[in-house]
Amino acid sequence: MTTLTEEQTNRTWVWRLRDSLQRFFDSDIFYSFRRSPVTVVAFLTTVIFFVAAFGAPILTPYNTNDVATLDLMNAFFPPAWIEGGSSARLLGTQVSLVVGFLSVLFSVVLGVGLGLISGYVGGRTDHIIMRIADVQLSFPAVLVALLLFGFAKAILPRGVQDAVAIYVLVVAIGLSNWVQFARTVRGSTMVEKNKEYVQAARVIGRSPIAIMVHHVLPNVMGPVLVIATISLALAIITEATLSFLGVGVPPTQPSLGTLIRFGNNFLFSGEWWMTIFPGLALVILALAVNLLGDWMRDALNPKLR
Amino acid sequence: MLTYIVRRLLQSVLVLIAVGFIAFSLFSYVGDPINNMVGVEATDAEREWARKTLGLDDPFPVQFARFAAKAVQGDFGQSYRLSIPVATAIGERLPATLELVFVAAVMALLIGVPLGVYTGLHRDGAISRILLTISLIGISLPTFLIGILLIMVFSVWLGWLPSFGRGATVDLWGWESNLVSWEGFKSIILPAVTLCLFQLTLLMRLVRAEMLEVLRTDYIKFARARGLTNRAVNFGHALKNTLVPVITITGLQIGSLIAFAIITETVFQWPGMGLLFLQAIQFVDIPVMAAYLCLVAFIFVVINLIVDILYYAIDPRLRLDGSGHAH
Numbered sequence: 241m242t243t244l245t246e247e248q249t250n251r252t253w254v255w256r257l258r259d260s261l262q263r264f265f266d267s268d269i270f271y272s273f274r275r276s277p278v279t280v281v282a283f284l285t286t287v288i289f290f291v292a293a294f295g296a297p298i299l300t301p302y303n304t305n306d307v308a309t310l311d312l313m314n315a316f317f318p319p320a321w322i323e324g325g326s327s328a329r330l331l332g333t334q335v336s337l338v339v340g341f342l343s344v345l346f347s348v349v350l351g352v353g354l355g356l357i358s359g360y361v362g363g364r365t366d367h368i369i370m371r372i373a374d375v376q377l378s379f380p381a382v383l384v385a386l387l388l389f390g391f392a393k394a395i396l397p398r399g400v401q402d403a404v405a406i407y408v409l410v411v412a413i414g415l416s417n418w419v420q421f422a423r424t425v426r427g428s429t430m431v432e433k434n435k436e437y438v439q440a441a442r443v444i445g446r447s448p449i450a451i452m453v454h455h456v457l458p459n460v461m462g463p464v465l466v467i468a469t470i471s472l473a474l475a476i477i478t479e480a481t482l483s484f485l486g487v488g489v490p491p492t493q494p495s496l497g498t499l500i501r502f503g504n505n506f507l508f509s510g511e512w513w514m515t516i517f518p519g520l521a522l523v524i525l526a527l528a529v530n531l532l533g534d535w536m537r538d539a540l541n542p543k544l545r
Numbered sequence: 546m547l548t549y550i551v552r553r554l555l556q557s558v559l560v561l562i563a564v565g566f567i568a569f570s571l572f573s574y575v576g577d578p579i580n581n582m583v584g585v586e587a588t589d590a591e592r593e594w595a596r597k598t599l600g601l602d603d604p605f606p607v608q609f610a611r612f613a614a615k616a617v618q619g620d621f622g623q624s625y626r627l628s629i630p631v632a633t634a635i636g637e638r639l640p641a642t643l644e645l646v647f648v649a650a651v652m653a654l655l656i657g658v659p660l661g662v663y664t665g666l667h668r669d670g671a672i673s674r675i676l677l678t679i680s681l682i683g684i685s686l687p688t689f690l691i692g693i694l695l696i697m698v699f700s701v702w703l704g705w706l707p708s709f710g711r712g713a714t715v716d717l718w719g720w721e722s723n724l725v726s727w728e729g730f731k732s733i734i735l736p737a738v739t740l741c742l743f744q745l746t747l748l749m750r751l752v753r754a755e756m757l758e759v760l761r762t763d764y765i766k767f768a769r770a771r772g773l774t775n776r777a778v779n780f781g782h783a784l785k786n787t788l789v790p791v792i793t794i795t796g797l798q799i800g801s802l803i804a805f806a807i808i809t810e811t812v813f814q815w816p817g818m819g820l821l822f823l824q825a826i827q828f829v830d831i832p833v834m835a836a837y838l839c840l841v842a843f844i845f846v847v848i849n850l851i852v853d854i855l856y857y858a859i860d861p862r863l864r865l866d867g868s869g870h871a872h
Contacts (some may be wrong), residue, residue, distance in 0.1 A: 350607075375560050378797070378845055383804035390826035390834055394571060477687045484689045485811055487826055502691055515697070519690045527685040 272539045284533035289333060289525050333521060335495040339409055340476040344468050345466055346414030349420025356452050356473050358422065359429025370426070373419045384416035385478055402490040407487050415477050417471050423463060430461040447531060462540055469533035475525045495521045553853055557846040562613075564842035567610045621836035626828045631836045635818060641711060642817035644722065645809070646802045648733055649741035654795065657745040661752025663785060668757065678755075682744040688805055692739040692812035699735060707732050709814040736813040740805060744798050751794055753831035755787035789859055796852035800845045 264270055273279055341374075358369040376384065390407045432438060433456065441451045482488035483497025483503075496518045503515035616619070621631040664673040700708035711732050722729065759765065760783055768778045807819030814820070818837060825833035 243701075268553070375563065378800065378843075379851055380801040380804040383841070386807065386823075386826065387834075387838065390829075391571065393826065394829050394831060473685070477685075481687055481689055481808060485808065485823055487676065487823070500690065500693070517691055523682075523686055523690065526687075527682065530681075530685055 254258045255423075269539050272537070278531060278536060279535040284534070285524060285528040286532060287527070290337065335406070335489060335493060335524070336497070336525075337524070338404060338478055339413070339479045339489070339495070340472050342410040343417070343479070344472050346410055347417040347471065348421055348464060348468055350414065351418035352425050352457070352461075354418070355422035355425030356429055356456065358461070359426040359434055360448065360452050360456065362430075366426070369422065373422055376416075377419050381413075381416040381449050381474070382478060382481060383515060385412040385482060386485075386487065388415055388454035389482065393487075404501060405488070405490050406437040406493075409479060409482065412482075413475050416478070417475065420467055420471075424463050425460050428463065429456055432456050432459050446481035458513055462533060466537045466540060473529040473533065476522070476529070477526055484524060549857065553850055557850055559843060560846055561839075564610065565613055565839055566618060568838045569609050571831050571835055571838075614841055616836075622832045624825075624833050626830040626833070627826070628815055631832045632860060633642045634821060634833065635836055635840065636740065637819045638816060638821050640722070641815060642803065642806050642810070643816060644817060645726055645733065645736055645740060645806055645815060646799065646803055648737040649744070650795070651804055652737060652740040652797055653744040653748055653798075656741075657748030658752050660745075661749040662756060662779070664749065665753040665756025665760070666779060668753075674750070680749055681744055683746040688739060688743060688808045692735070695735050695739055695810070700798055700807050706735050708735065711816060719778075720778065736809050736815050739812065740802060743805070744802065747798065748791065752791060754792055755757075756783060759783045761788050774854075789856065792855055792859065793852055796855070800848055803841060803844060830853060 241344070250364065273283075287511075354369050358366045384509060389408060389412045396404065398406075438451060438455055441455050446454075479495065480497035483495050486500045486501065489495040490499050499518035500522070502516055503518065619632045623629065624631050624634050627634055660676060664676055667673050674778065696708045699706045711729070765778060765783060768782050773781075803819075806815075806817060807823055808821040809815065810817045811823055818840075821833060822837040826831070
């Protein structure tokens, strides 16, 4: 057979998709996923959060920039404190998720890159990178992020501070989290680099960078995915903490942390719902992502199978 | 042993110099201090004179050495925001933070370790399961939210405990203390509980994991075969051997207690170092930021050093290995 008709091409494409779906549903991973109800619930919760957060402009009937529809003070009766605040809360979740994702991405790129170089090159480079990592690891991530934020605030001109606050936050949280990625990747790179396929690649004359990126990297990414999931929960909490402390997202932009900070001012006058609902959203989101990470760590660990 | 300690000491000094360098570069890259000091009408010649007398035209290493020499003596200059010497500002706030951290650490140890032992011994019991579930939620709850919830329940709704500040402190030879009177102690309860909750769950899970590990070993089985009482086996043999990691983690966590005190102090408006530092960040009060950075680095390094040496003193196996591979 030389050529396929269009229908046949379509069919093979559908079959291939069906095959890979079939393989996925038959796999060990999906089996262990299905067998753990907690994980399924956690997964669904995470998905709902994502859909709600990124669909916020469509899903919410209220304009969050309009004072009249965002007056949470009077929203005492049950439907109102859910509806009126939900617009801001969904947008807030969106900001929190975006910051969380970008900062984890930042620490993955930085950590995996440095870990690869450290493990593959070894010697003095390795020594320097790992000492820096050690020193940073002895300082808690929140403190490092706070310091970086203070640093940025001191250096940047006042006018642009609010505009770039989110990126500063991403860099600050990202920089405070790269160490564990670097350590993990360094460890597995040191194991991989002595294997035959790496030596073969070296013999045929591929450059060290090509070997690191094309050969070693795909083989060390497994654990990175697990750590990334757990760091996502951590990053979301760190973002909320910094915003709550007033050094994160500017007050004009809602994130879960700024909403809680705002609500906290009214706690003593009895308006508890302004704090509790964004707080609840934050806790449920963090818990769901954490549970997913826990499950992934067990499911992807061949020793436990 | 001695080489090990000396090596660790050298490393600690290096870390401190690095942190000092970061703190110093805060000063030197942020604006021109002369502009903040002289009037608008100052001539170039006057500016030049001020620069020279203050030593700001010296080469970078000379300036850094001068900064380091002063920092070692605790002199970080004047706070931009408070207009008092930084050392005084921090000195006033230090007791509050230390007391808070101390109470939180004691609470975490006194509650966390027994709970860990209990959940380790009764691994399938209903109470253990409930405790473990609660601890998972405790880890997912951010510190500031715990604080807000506690304020809401115990101050706003029940009205039992004060929600902010240090309340009535007693002056103990210049050290304002919350711990000697009940009125003062009431103020420290909520912040300390907030601060210790995360460490408590961490300790509990750690002790539990270690207990499960140790209970499986041969010498525990042998101890049981010898007919020793459960109490002697569980506490005399098992618990004793879980203590090495517990001590390490507790030591290292004191560092993070100091860092997390920033959050707790903000929630409860506790007049400690953390609150001072946070306000310094918001107002770009660089001398205070630099001083806090150096002080915290110093505390961390000292704690790390003590933990490493303790580790060495407690676990005899490390002494046999030769000093270079103590980790």
